Amino acid sequence: MDLHLALTLLRRWWFLVLLPPLIAGAYGLATYRAPGLTYSAGVRYAVGQPAGLADTDGYDPNYYRWLTSEYIASALKDWVPTADFAAAVSAQLAVQGLDVPAAALQGALRADNARSQLVVYLTWPAADQVAALFAAVTAALQDNAAVFPQLGGLAAQAVALDTPQPGAVGPSLRSRLDLPLKVAVGLAAGLALALLAHALDPFVRDRRDLEQLGLPVVGELPRGAPRP
Numbered sequence: 001m002d003l004h005l006a007l008t009l010l011r012r013w014w015f016l017v018l019l020p021p022l023i024a025g026a027y028g029l030a031t032y033r034a035p036g037l038t039y040s041a042g043v044r045y046a047v048g049q050p051a052g053l054a055d056t057d058g059y060d061p062n063y064y065r066w067l068t069s070e071y072i073a074s075a076l077k078d079w080v081p082t083a084d085f086a087a088a089v090s091a092q093l094a095v096q097g098l099d100v101p102a103a104a105l106q107g108a109l110r111a112d113n114a115r116s117q118l119v120v121y122l123t124w125p126a127a128d129q130v131a132a133l134f135a136a137v138t139a140a141l142q143d144n145a146a147v148f149p150q151l152g153g154l155a156a157q158a159v160a161l162d163t164p165q166p167g168a169v170g171p172s173l174r175s176r177l178d179l180p181l182k183v184a185v186g187l188a189a190g191l192a193l194a195l196l197a198h199a200l201d202p203f204v205r206d207r208r209d210l211e212q213l214g215l216p217v218v219g220e221l222p223r224g225a226p227r228p
Contacts, residue, residue: 004208008198008208009194009195009198010194012194012197012198012201013193013194013197013198016190016193016194016197017187017190017191017193017194018190019190019193020186020187020189020190020193021183021184021186021187021189021190022186023186024182024183024185024186025179025182025183025186027182028178028179028182028183029179032179035171035175035176036125037125037168037169037170038123038124038125038168038169039123039124039125039126039127039130039166039167039168039169040121040122040123040124040166040167040169041121041122041130041134041164041165041166041167042119042120042121042122042162042164043119043120043134043137043138043160043161043162043163043164044117044118044119044160044161044162045073045076045117045118045119045120045138045141045158045159045160045161046069046116046117046157046158046159046161047069047072047073047076047116047117047118047156047157047158047159048065048068048069048072048116048156048157049065049068049069049072049151049156049157050151050154050155050156050157051157066116069115069116070113070115070116072116072148072156073113073114073115073116073117073118074113075147075148076111076113076118076141076144076147076156076158077111077112077113077118079144079147080109080110080111080118080120080141081106081109081110081111082106083102083103083106085106085109085140086102086103086105086106086109087102088140088143089102089105089109089133089136089137089140090102090105090136091140092135092136092137092139092140093132093133093136096132096135096136098129098132098136100133105133108122108123108124109121109122109137117161118141118158120134120137120141122134122137122164123169124166127166127168130164130166131163131164134160134164138158138160141158142155142157142158143155144156144158
């Protein structure tokens with residue numbers, strides 16, 4: 001598309017270009033809610049095999065204890081983001097008298113591991129609930145016998161090494177760009193409408209429209225010229 005055609009489109013169909021972003025911007029402003037503060041905290045856990053698990057004769061027991069702890073940390077990291085773990089934490093919170101849906105917990109929890117340590121991260125809107133939530137997380141992690149059938153019905157050990165210290169987290173980039181993105185999408189839709197209107201326009205408005213049809217232009221009266 002050359003510059004002349006682009007300017008022609010904007011001059012003829014400016015209202016189609018501007019209408020969608022105006023609607024999107026008005027809707028975005030009407031439904032805008034200032035994002036509140038959220039709080040994030042992390043707790044490290046030392047994990048290992050059950051104390052009652054028998055060691056294999058003829059091998060260095062300490063070496064295999066450390067090796068097993070790395071496998072356990074990796075498995076627990078994969079368990080934490082699941083709906084099953086969120087349901088277990090929700091059940092632990094219910095014992096404390098807190099009603100927190102598992103779906104809300106699943107989106108707030110994530111985990112990582114480094115060697116034999118597991119790190120659980122929590123992002124939550126209420127700082128005063130973080131300690132109770134991590135207490136439930138710890139209890140759920142320690143009640144893991146069903147997760148490790150390899151351990152013969154025994155639960156792997158999980159010991160919290162930190163006290164959760166929630167810190168305030170600012171609004172996400174997505175929430176800050178929500179309104180500009182809506183306006184940008186509306187502008188793209190407006191440009192698409194202008195192109196469509198130009199393609200379907202049945203009227204001849206200037207000589208370029210005739211030339212595009214392959215018709216020769218013999219003469220042209222300027223706009224606003226007096227009639228004979």
